[in-house]
Amino acid sequence: MQILTINGAEHRIDAPPEMPLLWAIRDLVGLKGTKYGCGIAQCGACTLLINGLPQRSCVLPLSATVGRAITTIEGLDDRVGQAVKSAWAELAVPQCGYCQSGQVMAATGLLSRNPSPTDAEIADQMAGNICRCCTYHRVKQAVRRAADALA
Amino acid sequence: MSTRILNLSRREFLAAGVRAGVGLTLGLSLPGVARVAETPSGQSGTLAPPVFAPNAFVRIGADDRVAVIAKHLEMGQGAHTGMATLVAEELDARWPQIEILAAPADAKRYNNLFWGPAQGTGGSTAIANAFEQMRKAGATARAMLVQAAARAWTVPEQEIEVSEGLLRHSASQRQATFGELAAAAAALPVPDEIALKAPAQFKLIGQDLERKDLWPKIDGTAVFTQDVERPGMLVAVVAHPPRFGAKVRSFDPVETLKQPGVRQVVSIPSGIAVLGDHYWAAELGRRALKVDWDERAAMVEGSAEISAQYRRRLEQPGVAARAEGDPDTLLARAARVVRADYAFPFLAHAAMEPMNCVIERRGEGGVELWYGAQVQTADQAAVARTLGLEPTQVRINTLFAGGSFGRRANPASDYVVEAAEILKAIEGRSPVKLVWSREDDMRAGWFRPAYMHRMEAVLGEDGLPVAWRNRIVGQSIAAGTAFESLLVEEGVDATSVEGAANLPYDIPNLKVELQTTELPVPIQWWRSVGSTHTGYATETFIDALAREAGRDPVAYRRALLAKHPRHLGVLALAVKHSQWGQPIAANRGRGVAVHESFNSYVAMVAEVTLEEGGRYRVDLVDVAVDCGIAVNPDIIRAQMEGGLGFGLSALLADEITIEAGAVVQSNFSGYRVLRANQMPQVRVHIVPSAESPTGVGEPATPVIGPAVANALAAITGRLYSQLPVRTA
Numbered sequence: 001m002q003i004l005t006i007n008g009a010e011h012r013i014d015a016p017p018e019m020p021l022l023w024a025i026r027d028l029v030g031l032k033g034t035k036y037g038c039g040i041a042q043c044g045a046c047t048l049l050i051n052g053l054p055q056r057s058c059v060l061p062l063s064a065t066v067g068r069a070i071t072t073i074e075g076l077d078d079r080v081g082q083a084v085k086s087a088w089a090e091l092a093v094p095q096c097g098y099c100q101s102g103q104v105m106a107a108t109g110l111l112s113r114n115p116s117p118t119d120a121e122i123a124d125q126m127a128g129n130i131c132r133c134c135t136y137h138r139v140k141q142a143v144r145r146a147a148d149a150l151a
Numbered sequence: 152m153s154t155r156i157l158n159l160s161r162r163e164f165l166a167a168g169v170r171a172g173v174g175l176t177l178g179l180s181l182p183g184v185a186r187v188a189e190t191p192s193g194q195s196g197t198l199a200p201p202v203f204a205p206n207a208f209v210r211i212g213a214d215d216r217v218a219v220i221a222k223h224l225e226m227g228q229g230a231h232t233g234m235a236t237l238v239a240e241e242l243d244a245r246w247p248q249i250e251i252l253a254a255p256a257d258a259k260r261y262n263n264l265f266w267g268p269a270q271g272t273g274g275s276t277a278i279a280n281a282f283e284q285m286r287k288a289g290a291t292a293r294a295m296l297v298q299a300a301a302r303a304w305t306v307p308e309q310e311i312e313v314s315e316g317l318l319r320h321s322a323s324q325r326q327a328t329f330g331e332l333a334a335a336a337a338a339l340p341v342p343d344e345i346a347l348k349a350p351a352q353f354k355l356i357g358q359d360l361e362r363k364d365l366w367p368k369i370d371g372t373a374v375f376t377q378d379v380e381r382p383g384m385l386v387a388v389v390a391h392p393p394r395f396g397a398k399v400r401s402f403d404p405v406e407t408l409k410q411p412g413v414r415q416v417v418s419i420p421s422g423i424a425v426l427g428d429h430y431w432a433a434e435l436g437r438r439a440l441k442v443d444w445d446e447r448a449a450m451v452e453g454s455a456e457i458s459a460q461y462r463r464r465l466e467q468p469g470v471a472a473r474a475e476g477d478p479d480t481l482l483a484r485a486a487r488v489v490r491a492d493y494a495f496p497f498l499a500h501a502a503m504e505p506m507n508c509v510i511e512r513r514g515e516g517g518v519e520l521w522y523g524a525q526v527q528t529a530d531q532a533a534v535a536r537t538l539g540l541e542p543t544q545v546r547i548n549t550l551f552a553g554g555s556f557g558r559r560a561n562p563a564s565d566y567v568v569e570a571a572e573i574l575k576a577i578e579g580r581s582p583v584k585l586v587w588s589r590e591d592d593m594r595a596g597w598f599r600p601a602y603m604h605r606m607e608a609v610l611g612e613d614g615l616p617v618a619w620r621n622r623i624v625g626q627s628i629a630a631g632t633a634f635e636s637l638l639v640e641e642g643v644d645a646t647s648v649e650g651a652a653n654l655p656y657d658i659p660n661l662k663v664e665l666q667t668t669e670l671p672v673p674i675q676w677w678r679s680v681g682s683t684h685t686g687y688a689t690e691t692f693i694d695a696l697a698r699e700a701g702r703d704p705v706a707y708r709r710a711l712l713a714k715h716p717r718h719l720g721v722l723a724l725a726v727k728h729s730q731w732g733q734p735i736a737a738n739r740g741r742g743v744a745v746h747e748s749f750n751s752y753v754a755m756v757a758e759v760t761l762e763e764g765g766r767y768r769v770d771l772v773d774v775a776v777d778c779g780i781a782v783n784p785d786i787i788r789a790q791m792e793g794g795l796g797f798g799l800s801a802l803l804a805d806e807i808t809i810e811a812g813a814v815v816q817s818n819f820s821g822y823r824v825l826r827a828n829q830m831p832q833v834r835v836h837i838v839p840s841a842e843s844p845t846g847v848g849e850p851a852t853p854v855i856g857p858a859v860a861n862a863l864a865a866i867t868g869r870l871y872s873q874l875p876v877r878t879a
Contacts, residue, residue, distance in 0.1 A: 016411075019431050027386075027429035032378035033371025035553075036430075037503050038589045042819035045503060073371030088369045092361070092785055095793055096227030097368030098375060098503040098553030126827040130819060132503050132554050133227045134796020136830035138789070 007075025044129030054109030215330030275846020450812030476660030504553020517544030523552025614700030650685030686853030742861030765878030794851030
């Protein structure tokens, strides 16, 4: 039995400690916003925040997250997260949408640590999140827009 | 422009009204779901009754909500928003009152008008085929609402105005919402003829309306196949053969069945399925499975052998797809022939949501599916064949697709049939969600075929080409599929030569030949299909000819495009917005390309910087597109940006290789794709047009590769003919 703190609520999970956090959150807790894309921390679709830092939940064992604050897209309501989501809407970033919660979480993690990133820092930090629709042009603009709104 | 149409009979209308009244009032409204119209399972719309249902595409509830039933899959390209825009335009609705339901699988009502009796999305046809149909649907509903108001107020119909979802009679100062008139309108006969707006009257078409799927795709509430849960559902993963053509000889499920949460292991034609309570249980079960593969019939060759075979075949003439004049003699006699051989690798679609499908048995004997269905009619038939059902017993709930790029329009309905086989193997005892891992998705094949081209030309004294021969070697996508009769004529698969056989350049002696190969590698369409390779080969080769002639690449193209005003139009617009002809640093270059696909015209000017070690960076791309009437300019811009990103990925990185019948790459670690730090700045310029709209999902993809390669060539003088071009 593991106790996870997700979006401020405690969840008791009966699962082996090596189970990836992604599948526990999706299939056992039932929060579906965090997506599976590769399973090997290559694409970023499963990005969520742990103690405010972006992490790839597909390779993170449950045991490593006990006692930490997990934030998924469903619980993203802090000032930075709100600014990121607003910027995403203003620029109409999503196409198919499947990778976008991971993109939004990565952008929130980036701006939480670095409120005024350079364009190169935005491009490099967001390079961890693959979008096959290639919304990258707007992703980068939206991170800039959110940073400006927060400044 | 005014179009008259014939509408549904009154009897059909009444039947539709009854169905809608029942179907649309059942069930929960799940935020963010691409909700499905008229399914009995409860995942339907929630309009308040009585519901006005004048045709297959429009439902208006007493609560003043308007549901548009979208016949096309939403896979990112904006088709849902486009369908709704067309209806809302003629209905004169308020955009916020519009919601979207995905159409059920029913080719009689929801066929793609360009595809005959088949429902499906592809070939950049959604807006093009539905442009009049959806507007007529909206206009019919509007006319009936007006008639209902005229009767209620006893005023002439001509005195009633409709705007932003309100009907008004200004003389008597009366007004009503659509919802208030829904019941009265539903009792009226459907008019036989209806007039449509002239383009000058458009209020919504041409606006950057907000996508209906915008917020659910930002806040994580959009529901994809991967997110579907059904009562008692098991998650299935499948151990697939490691090589194309291999089969299961035997398997040992003992260790698998010891895994907690694993419920069943079954043999199906495509491998061994492991069913568990959730994905991780099933995946651990699969890892513990012992399978003895029978590889006697497996493919033995790999990419190297295929390349060697294709190179030999380049030496032999093929079947002519186009032949004008006598290029063979001119090439044989010319003192100087410009020649290049091109090689294009297999490419995976690698949509972010790997293939998946939910299926369950229905009480009365049929089955019901939930997934991002792209060609519903073909999938319905394939599932029916698999399970011994009639197609009408196969109900499909089309959900948002997490990307497709052609993959979900699979000619064999491969992963859908696999889900049905699993349901059959467990005798329908529980709902099944088939989930492919990234590795399953990438190794399943169904790639963009590998191709080779040989391009040869002779220039005249003015430097313009007098002879052009383009020989293409590769697999046929359509052969052996249901699409063969439609696409293959006299040995030429149109998808192998499109973009080459219709070369727009005015060259008096011109020949395009095709050598169709056969391989055990499953292949299919990949965003922009034939143009993925023909666009690259023709547009880099014409640039090479311009260099050979010492001419400016833009001027050279213009000299050969006099009969093609729309090519010239996009070329001029892209060039105008770029810095074409301005001085540029020695390590930087500009390249141009222009190409038509799916009846849309795209030109690009790319600016590129060459870096240390041959690495290069694409800095800026000016895109001009002529897709007829621009229904939603922002979605067009998004499709140009994304479409060129997809093509740039294939230029810079994408490559599937095969060794001894097995796919080498298995995930994004080996199959490199474009990332944010490689995406250029993009400026999109849309040609103003009154022509009927054409597609935008695909036409940007084939143009970026040659534009960038031509920019590199402007720096280095080299022709880049082997893809991917990882270094210049």
